Amino acid sequence: MVLVAAGVSIGVAAHALAADGADQPGLDAPALLHALARIHPDYRLYISGLRPLAPGVSRRLYMALVRPGADDPAGRDSAPYAGPGARNDIVYDGEAILAGHSPAFRYLLLDHEYFHARHLAGGTLLPLASGAGAEIERHYSEAAAWGFNVAEARAGRYPGLRPDEFREALDRQGEHFASLKALMKEKDPGRWSGMADLLRQPELLIKTGGSPLAADRWHPSGWGRSPAIP
Known part of the structure; x- marks a missing residue:
């Protein structure tokens, strides 16, 4: 469903996080909102609330974006x-978030949903894929959001993120990119070419502030590109 409303201005974007872990977010909603406000002071332009899944809803997901009030x-x-x-x-x-993940991974997840929310509100340079079909829209949006996470991780914005957590984000980016390619390349090569060009440059889709930490302070070696993305 498309929501028609007045346009909004784009506020301040993410800053690099403190490396000492003193401000790592807890898992209660107020703490997560505080963390979200810290990395994206403009989040209220795109996000109206944050809460745990309702009792009885078990989807084994980390986080998801839903319309206001949906469970x-x-x-x-x-x-x-x-x-x-x-x-x-x-x-x-x-x-799901606590199962074997570092506190830094929570910042990555908050960033992921912020990207989705801002993208849907027209606050990125990435056009919506409206009308392309549910599967194409899903893989397109997820490839972009995970790609944004990967670019931000490489820029040092999630201090303390473990190599396996980075690899998870990289793999998810590659999986969605490959699925989108399989759906689009032969069916609509012209449109696929345009999509692929955008998705290969996720760091350009949102302007982010702050000074990235030096890569050698916390990046493990060998953080490469997903083999699914040429």
Whole structure:
């Protein structure tokens, strides 16, 4: 569903996080909102609320963007709004987030949903893929959001992120890129070429502030490109 509303201005974007871990977010909603506000002071332009998944809703996901008030990310009436001025909610599964992940990974997840929310509201340089079909839209949006996470991780914006967590983001980016390529390349090569060019430069889709930490302070060696993305 497209939400038609007044346009919004784009505020300040993410800053590099403190490397000492003193401000790592907890898993309760107020702490996560505080962390989100710290890295994206403009988040209220795109995100109207953040809460845990409702009791009985078990999807084994980390976080998801839903329309305001929706409980089940898989529900027919839960799809987030899109269009200028759109604001949506974040829901999260605390158990899935805590299962073997570092506190830095929570910042990556918050950044991921912020990207989705801002993209749907028209606040990035990435056009929406409206009308292309549900599968194409999903893989396109996820390839962009995970690609943004990968670019931000390489820029040093998630201090303390472990190599396996970076690899998870890189693999998810590659999986969605490959799925989108399989759906689009032969069916619509011209449109695929344009999409691929955008998705190969996710760091350009949102202007981010702050001074990235020096890579050798926390990046492990060998953080390369997903083999699925040429």
